[in-house]
Amino acid sequence: MPDDFVEQHLGLARMIAYEYANIPGASMDEIISEAENALAAAGRAFDPEKGQFTAYAGRAIRNALNSLFMRQLRYVRSTISRSMQSRRPRIRPAPPLEKTTPIPVQMCPWLRGLRSRAGFWKTCWRNSHHVPG
Secondary structure, three states, rough: HHHHHHHHHHHHHHHHHHHOOOOOOHHHHHHHHHHHHHHHHHHHOOOHHOOOHHHHHHHHHHHHHHHHHHHHHHHHHHHHHHHOOOOOOOOOOOOOOOOOOOOOOOOOOOHHHHHHHHHHHHHHHHHHOOOOO
């Protein structure tokens, strides 16, 4: 009896398998084989008192193909991440900075000019806002 169900519904298994043709890393023959194996397992486990075989088999086939999709996706992702790790540039720590001595303001006219300009603008701002100095 289960063999009759399976033989009658091979077209259903193939039709659903073609819906899953985009499984990464799996050929169409592998997808059809997985669908037919799920159909055979559904034929063995089917209880006629619980409903129609077509609905039961369709759900079993889709579940099996979803599992195949997830397995293949994990495999492809792990393969890609391993290949990317070998290509990833290694980050080396920066060399230590050399210690420099600060330039005294008295020796650098440019810094002296900045300091005097800052004082000038600070004075202007205080005068315009009536801030006690």
